[in-house]
Amino acid sequence: MDIYLLEAVMNGIMLGGLLALLALGLNLIFGVIDVVWICYAELVMGGMYAIYWLHAVYAWPFLLACVAAIALVALFGLLMHRLIIEPILGSAPINQLLATGGMLFFLQSVATLLFGTDFRNVGIRLPIIELGDIDLSFARLLAFIAAIVGAAGLYLFLAKTYLGTAIRAIAQDREIMGLMGVDPRRIYLITSTIGGGLAGLAACLLVLQYDVHPFIGLTFGPITFMICVLGGLGNMFGGVIAAFIMSQIIAIVGYYFSVEISYVLAFVLFIVLIVIRPQGILGR
Amino acid sequence: MIDARIAAGIGLAALIALPFLLPTYFLHIVIQALLLGLINTAWSFMGRFGLVSIGHGAFMGVGAYTSALLWNLYGVTPWLGIPAGMVLAVLLALVIGYPCFHLKIVGHYFALVTLALGQVVALLIIAARDITGGSLGMTPRAVGTSVLALQFQDRTQFYFVAVLLWLVVLGIRAWMSRGMRRAALEAIGEDETAAEAAGINVLREKLWVFVMSAAVTAAGGSVFAQYIMYLNPETVSGVGVSLQIVFAAIAGGMYSALGPTVGALLTLSLTEGLRVLFGTMLIGAANTIYGILLILFIIFMPRGILGVVDGWLRRRPQPQAAPAE
Amino acid sequence: MLAVSQLSADYGSFRALFEVSLAVEAGETVAVIGPNGAGKTTLMRVISGLLLPHSGALTFEDQSIAGLSAHRIVELGIAHVPENRRLFPRLTVEDNLRMGAYLPAARTSFAERLGWAYEHFPRLRERRTQLAGTLSGGEQQMCAIARALMSKPKLLLLDEPSAGLAPLVVQQVFDLVRTIAEEGYTVLIVEQNVQQVLDLVDRAYLLEVGRIALTGSAGELKESDVIRRSYLGL
Numbered sequence: 001m002d003i004y005l006l007e008a009v010m011n012g013i014m015l016g017g018l019l020a021l022l023a024l025g026l027n028l029i030f031g032v033i034d035v036v037w038i039c040y041a042e043l044v045m046g047g048m049y050a051i052y053w054l055h056a057v058y059a060w061p062f063l064l065a066c067v068a069a070i071a072l073v074a075l076f077g078l079l080m081h082r083l084i085i086e087p088i089l090g091s092a093p094i095n096q097l098l099a100t101g102g103m104l105f106f107l108q109s110v111a112t113l114l115f116g117t118d119f120r121n122v123g124i125r126l127p128i129i130e131l132g133d134i135d136l137s138f139a140r141l142l143a144f145i146a147a148i149v150g151a152a153g154l155y156l157f158l159a160k161t162y163l164g165t166a167i168r169a170i171a172q173d174r175e176i177m178g179l180m181g182v183d184p185r186r187i188y189l190i191t192s193t194i195g196g197g198l199a200g201l202a203a204c205l206l207v208l209q210y211d212v213h214p215f216i217g218l219t220f221g222p223i224t225f226m227i228c229v230l231g232g233l234g235n236m237f238g239g240v241i242a243a244f245i246m247s248q249i250i251a252i253v254g255y256y257f258s259v260e261i262s263y264v265l266a267f268v269l270f271i272v273l274i275v276i277r278p279q280g281i282l283g284r
Numbered sequence: 285m286i287d288a289r290i291a292a293g294i295g296l297a298a299l300i301a302l303p304f305l306l307p308t309y310f311l312h313i314v315i316q317a318l319l320l321g322l323i324n325t326a327w328s329f330m331g332r333f334g335l336v337s338i339g340h341g342a343f344m345g346v347g348a349y350t351s352a353l354l355w356n357l358y359g360v361t362p363w364l365g366i367p368a369g370m371v372l373a374v375l376l377a378l379v380i381g382y383p384c385f386h387l388k389i390v391g392h393y394f395a396l397v398t399l400a401l402g403q404v405v406a407l408l409i410i411a412a413r414d415i416t417g418g419s420l421g422m423t424p425r426a427v428g429t430s431v432l433a434l435q436f437q438d439r440t441q442f443y444f445v446a447v448l449l450w451l452v453v454l455g456i457r458a459w460m461s462r463g464m465r466r467a468a469l470e471a472i473g474e475d476e477t478a479a480e481a482a483g484i485n486v487l488r489e490k491l492w493v494f495v496m497s498a499a500v501t502a503a504g505g506s507v508f509a510q511y512i513m514y515l516n517p518e519t520v521s522g523v524g525v526s527l528q529i530v531f532a533a534i535a536g537g538m539y540s541a542l543g544p545t546v547g548a549l550l551t552l553s554l555t556e557g558l559r560v561l562f563g564t565m566l567i568g569a570a571n572t573i574y575g576i577l578l579i580l581f582i583i584f585m586p587r588g589i590l591g592v593v594d595g596w597l598r599r600r601p602q603p604q605a606a607p608a609e
Numbered sequence: 610m611l612a613v614s615q616l617s618a619d620y621g622s623f624r625a626l627f628e629v630s631l632a633v634e635a636g637e638t639v640a641v642i643g644p645n646g647a648g649k650t651t652l653m654r655v656i657s658g659l660l661l662p663h664s665g666a667l668t669f670e671d672q673s674i675a676g677l678s679a680h681r682i683v684e685l686g687i688a689h690v691p692e693n694r695r696l697f698p699r700l701t702v703e704d705n706l707r708m709g710a711y712l713p714a715a716r717t718s719f720a721e722r723l724g725w726a727y728e729h730f731p732r733l734r735e736r737r738t739q740l741a742g743t744l745s746g747g748e749q750q751m752c753a754i755a756r757a758l759m760s761k762p763k764l765l766l767l768d769e770p771s772a773g774l775a776p777l778v779v780q781q782v783f784d785l786v787r788t789i790a791e792e793g794y795t796v797l798i799v800e801q802n803v804q805q806v807l808d809l810v811d812r813a814y815l816l817e818v819g820r821i822a823l824t825g826s827a828g829e830l831k832e833s834d835v836i837r838r839s840y841l842g843l
Contacts, residue, residue, distance in 0.1 A: 036392050084579055084583070088582060088583055092391075093392055094391055094395060095582050095586060097336075097338075097395060098338075098530060101527050101531070101578065102531070102577070102579035104575070105531075105572075106579070109572040109575060113569060166711060172700070173697055175659060176691060176695045178657075178659065178683070179688070180683065180711045180756075181684055181715075183680045218524075225399065226400060229396055260408070261411055263403070263407050264403075264408055264411065267401075268404060270397075271400050274397060275384060276383075
């Protein structure tokens with residue numbers, strides 16, 4: 001087997017871990033509150049700027065900057081639900097999607113206003129691991145492992161705790177949650193906070209590999225929605241599988257042709273899949 | 285009825301007089317507002333019936349690049365290039381719309397499919413950088429004033445092209461809003477299953493508005509690029525443009541005939557106003573305000589500016605009957 | 610324990626309850642019977658806070674509960690087994706029971722309550738890792754009742770526990786309700802299955818088109834002409 005292809009496949013797996021993490025966060029909100037945060041990747045962008053600023057400019061230790069960024073983005077998720085989604089929870093779902101579309105504009109342009117359109121690098125250089133003939137970026141490996149740990153943590157939380165069970169239950173029957181003594185409003189706020197926190201975690205991992213700029217969300221935001229829908233609503237496992245399939249397509253096609261073509265293929269595949277297997281995708 | 289005719293007459297007279305009264309700079313904004321306004325109107329063909337696309341940049345890009353590439357590469361006049369772009373956009377709408385509507389992909393899912401479509405078109409334009417110039421964009425070959433090339437040195441001439449086209453699109457909207465067809469589409473927007481049960485061919489009606497919307501958007505995209513004389517995947521395709529179309533249509537009021545155009549005027553004035561006030565120092569300020577306004581509009585004024593005005597006009601003469609007890 | 614007085618409520622745009630008054634004392638088992646559409650379910654939904662009353666008073670242990678949200682009312686000790694059971698179909702049986710014990714007070718004694726539930730509903734122990742949506746109708750009803758009892762409520766509201774069940778299963782469900790009542794739970798049950806429910810309860814109210822038409826002990830109602838003619842088919 002071609003050594004460079006193998007490298008592309010390995011990189012695809014690493015990317016898959018990150019995309020899976022993003023899809024999990026989005027899927028959580030999508031599945032529980034039935035709202036698409038079209039600005040989800042922009043929350044990640046915000047987190048990346050936070051880390052860049054705290055670490056590269058104010059010289060906070062990297063890990064501390066990461067913790068602060070996760071907390072900040074989580075808080076942002078909470079506020080976004082409280083201030084934007086909650087008032088329009090009863091109106092057509094598409095309105096909620098569009099309102100978060102407004103947030104996308106807002107975040108992109110605030111970032112442009114504050115930081116300009118320069119690409120900024122957090123300035124951490126991690127070594128390259130040589131695995132036989134294959135070069136593997138340590139940053140990617142770290143991101144992959146952290147993403148898997150994050151996903152596993154989320155799984156345990158949802159499966160084993162009262163709160164996690166309530167989050168799974170509320171998507172199935174919202175009204176009856178009140179009879180369990182659960183305040184649905186609170187569950188939504190908590191879910192939004194967790195969703196934001198996961199975006200913050202993704203930001204920590206991405207900032208090691210990519211430069212930050214105001215439009216970085218556009219490079220991986222749309223693909224995350226596709227993965228989320230392909231995996232199936234509220235289906236965490238499906239989302240993870242879809243993330244790895246998509247990332248392999250991007251990696252392998254990108255290797256043979258070009259990055260744009262690989263994304264084109266991924267999106268076309270999404271359209272085809274949602275059309276030929278809507279029951280498998282939408283079906284619960 | 286008479287009042288409406290008089291109003292329309294005055295409006296038309298104003299439209300004809302406008303280019304002779306306005307300074308060039310404002311005329312430039314008005315022309316853009318008309319062209320973007322007709323694209324927003326095309327979006328609202330579907331949007332007002334609950335069929336929300338967040339990938340209309342795809343059709344705009346297909347239209348703009350088809351006519352520009354045909355002109356630059358083969359010297360084909362935009363008079364043929366624009367219809368060619370429209371045909372391509374219609375085909376694209378059919379390929380996407382038929383399976384989606386057949387399998388009842390609605391709401392979020394349809395929106396996400398259109399988002400993917402918008403990405404595909406934008407990425408293909410970038411990927412074909414040998415002929416499109418990729419992210420750097422491209423310029424239609426300039427030949428001075430030429431009706432054949434749809435290029436005019438004098439803005440007034442282009443203004444009349446824009447007005448004519450805009451009126452045609454408003455006409456199409458009015459034609460689409462007649463009688464049974466509108467009732468059918470409204471029923472579909474309310475409840476698809478019920479509409480189907482009532483004997484409405486849901487698939488055909490939805491496909492029809494989607495195709496009309498795509499065709500007009502493609503034409504609008506072509507003419508807009510022709511006016512600006514510059515095409516870029518970011519400005520005529522992609523997520524940003526697609527969302528701006530949605531925003532302008534909603535802010536202006538997608539349920540009113542003139543709403544989407546008012547939206548275009550609003551967004552353009554905002555961008556231009558901020559640019560004039562603050563210069564390029566505050567790059568991004570306009571979008572910041574767009575973003576906040578979009579959120580506020582959806583929360584507090586989902587029917588848009590003209591929707592609210594319409595509501596006032598309608599409520600005044602006939603107060604609502606008190607609910608029977 | 611529970612006092613409902615002059616309660617009016619709407620179902621959608623229709624008035625479903627007209628100045629209904631009823632009371633349940635601690636330790637009693639009380640039924641509300643009546644035909645389809647009489648407003649029985651609306652009554653239950655108003656008591657448990659799923660629906661806001663239009664007017665009237667609702668007190669539980671001398672505290673007004675009108676207008677409180679459902680999760681606050683559960684905390685006070687009213688558990689509601691809703692119409693159609695409304696289990697979480699894609700949660701396991703045990704996770705459904707866990708949701709019933711969501712309240713902090715119930716969480717601490719979850720293991721003990723779970724043991725109690727499995728003892729009374731042995732079928733649920735067998736099926737505890739199964740998704741609730743895959744249970745049979747009778748098993749679902751038992752799971753719903755068990756879920757409501759996980760919080761050890763002071764008052765149990767049962768909305769049509771026999772609906773859609775085979776006669777033999779109905780008998781099992783009623784036997785269980787009797788056991789629960791004998792253990793000291795206060796129960797307010799809504800039923801269309803008049804014959805069997807009157808054998809179970811101490812007192813009953815007849816609700817017809819949103820109004821209390823008749824009330825009395827189970828024995829009195831069984832002897833009443835209206836009930837015999839219209840509901841028992843005698």
